[in-house]
Structure formats: structure tokens, C-alpha cells
Amino acid sequence: MEFLLENILNLIGFLVGLAIGIMALIGFRNTGSPTLFRLTIAFFSISLGFFVIWMGYMVEDFVMKSGSIERWIQTLGIAIQTVGYFFIAFSHSIKSFFPKSRYFRSIGIFPLFLVSDVQLEHIFRSVSFILLAYGAIETMLSYVENKNKGAISVAVGLALLALGEFLGWYSFVFPESILYSASMIIKIGGLIALFIPVSKVPLTKIKFDEGLE
Amino acid sequence: MAEYRIHMKIIGDILATTRDDLQDENGASVTYLIRKANISHSRISRILKTLVSQGLLEQVDTKGSNKYRISQSGREFLQAYYTFTNFADDFGLSI
Secondary structure (H helix, E strand, O other): OHHHHHHHHHHHHHHHHHHHHHHHHHHHHHHOOHHHHHHHHHHHHHHHHHHHHHHHHHHHHHHHOOOOOOHHHHHHHHHHHHHHHHHHHHHOOHHHHOOOOHHHHHHHHHHHHHHOOOOHHHHHHHHHHHHHHHHHHHHHHHHHHHOOHHHHHHHHHHHHHHHHHHHHHHOOOOOOOOHHHHHHHHHHHHHHHHHHHHHOOOHHHOOOOOOOO | OOOOOOHHHHHHHHHHHHHHOOOEOOEEEHHHHHHHHOOOHHHHHHHHHHHHHOOOEEEEEEOOEEEEEEOHHHHHHHHHHHHHHHHHHHOOOOO
16 A cells, blocks of 8 residues: 555656646746746756655566665655755745744754654655745745735645655654555645646746747 | 845836837837836846847837837747746745
């Protein structure tokens, strides 16, 4: 069951990330906007991260048949995804990650201390959680300002991905529980929510204007 | 509160004015565009020169003064600009 869910999640993640990345790339080529450039890097990284893990499962399933994916492949894929989440958060201005208040600063780095003596994968998951939660909050705040309904879908998508990352990370505490499967289902829901506003972009009206710098 | 406009938004405002808010059929004068786009003369001159050279605006000589109107390429660019502005808005960002 977990194996099937992992395959579905990583395949959807790869396709959704690729679709949004291509859309952002077309936008960057049309407008030269640095924001769209950062979104392009972000979603191509997310897509590549899911692809690496998906390929890891495929190779394990059809070639190696050892029963479990190589740990370093999973870690590498999650690390690449974390880079993508960083660029989403960076687009919202990364300075909010370093608040002046000493109290908030200690809260901000608390999850890192919790996992600093375990595997890299745990660190990447916790960092991803922080970046995704930040992105979700900022996107929701932008909805409050602009009342753009697409922002709700993106905020919900990022929040579900954050929750999925948190549960995925927390499932190491209870390895035999339903937590990991739940985290994957939640992340699939998050990816679908992310894709909803992008699916409404009128592709037929988009045209490259290569001359404009 | 004063809002900082990025270069792309100024271009979008100028193109939108020349598409939707023309003075007459010949186009919009520089003075009119300065007022509508709320931008200095020296800055708009550079932008207009670029937009004309890129084929997004057409320059029309009328009675010794230049007027500007949007070209077909300009209309397509403006459509793409609005599309990607909405795309970025969905992510809580501005292009």
C-alpha cells in the first residue's frame, strides 16, 4: 500500500511541478520577471525531487527488487524538493525567517535542534515544513489583501504539503502506524490544490515575445 | 500608502492606456501618457523608445507631434502580461 502511494505521490508531484514550472518559465520568457524566474527554479526543483524518488522506486521495483528504496536516493530527492520550497519562500521575502525578536528566533530554529542528531532526511523534512508553512501563511495573507481566489487554493496546497511533510517526518517516531500513508495522501491533495489555479491559465492565448528584454 | 511600481507594471500601464484609453484615433500623446501612467518625462521617453523599437507601440506623426498607439504585438504582450500577473497573484506574488 505504502509503495503504491509513494509511486502515485511522486509521479503526481513530478507532473504537477513540471507543469507549474513550465508555466512559470513561459511567463519569465514573456515578461522577464525575476519573480517568475524564482518560481521556475522552485517548481523545476520540486519536480526533479519527486522524479528522483519516483525513479528510485521504479529502479528498486523493476531492477534491484530488494524490497526497499535506497536511503540516499530518498534523501537526495527530498533535499532537491527542499531547494524548491526555499525558492517559494524566498519569493515571499526570506527576511521574515530571521525575526528580530529573540523569542521568535528561538522558536524558528527549535525544530532543527530536535532533529540535529539524526539523519539528513529528517533535517530536510523539517526545513521543508518550515518553508512550506511560511509560504502558506504569506499566500493566505496576500489573499486577505487582494481577494484573489486562486491564492486560497495555492495556500491550501502549500499548507497540505507542509502538514504532509510534518506527518512524514513524525512517522519516524511511529514507523508502523498509519501516519506515513496519511502524510502521502495529504501531500497528493496538496499537489492537486496547487495545480487548480494553474490549470485555469488560458494557454492558447500565451505567446512568446522573444524580442522584449 | 505609496506603492512602488516595478518596471514591468509601468510598461503594462502604458500599454493598457494606449489600448483602452486613447485620446483620439491617432493615439495618445506623451503628455497624456505621462499623466495616465504617472511617470517622469525622461523615464517615459526611454520606455516609449524601447516599446516602439520592440514593435509593441506604433508611433504616429500628427501635426508635428508624436502620438502612440498599441500594435497587434503589443496587444498580445499585454494579454500575456495580464495572464502572468494573475498567475503570480495566485502564488501571492507580483511579477
